[in-house]
Amino acid sequence: MSRRIYWLLPDVASARRTVNDLLVARVPVQHIHCFGREGINLSGLHPANVFQTTDVIYAAELGLLIGGVIGVVAGVLVAMYYPLGFASLQWGVVAILGVLGALFGAWSSSLIGISVPSHRLKRFEAAIERGEILLMVDVSSLQVKEIENLLQASHPEARLEGEDPDTPVFP
Template structure:
């Protein structure tokens, strides 16, 4: 899955795009609309904390750093305790480090706005809306062409890297 971005000039166009995406079979949980505070989105799906913050990237970084720290702690423990309990101790330290790191990283990421969305802040404050669509890679071009064909005022703003598969 990838997230593609469209900057849309008004709420009416955004509403039409969301309706077309639903008609294309894109589940509502994969459509996210980000607008200026107090903009009535009616029945359009509003972007959640996962889209508005750096929670997922921070979670991934925390797991990587925590797992690495756990590995180093496990190896240090191994140097002091000998090889008898090596496998279990290292595995336990890696798992504990990854768990603590991902929880800490995720919590810190929730307090940080999505760095990818910062470039759209000014446009959103002017009243434009940002539509984020999570779709499989093979549908990106088709959906992009349909939106731009039916709504020439919408601007394609790029795509985000791969999302976790269970998302």
């Protein structure tokens, strides 16, 4: 199980030192994500990507669910009111429209979700606008305390902002 730890750092130099300490502690660079306001130079750091900074995953999941339900309902209505002659073919339409509805719902919702800032990062907006750097570290549940203690001891300028227990596994 993976957890995401959030830290706020005052500037890019502090973020670079912190990331270097995390790398020495054997946290893979793919699990370290830095996010700052637009226009800030994050060179040398692993920047957060669209999966960490927008609601694209949440929107796609919601669209998949809603689109699938609407597709199944439409399939049931078609099967009940427009008989095709074969009973197996009629109910196959339910499955086909359910899958097509789910795919269309996920696609269309993700197009919207990619333009919406992440609801998980909403609480950091003011700090990021002030020029602070948000550091997101994905570690196993067993490493959380170790990493928190390491950063608190070596970076007093950093502020621990909590952890997110349900970090998506893939991004």
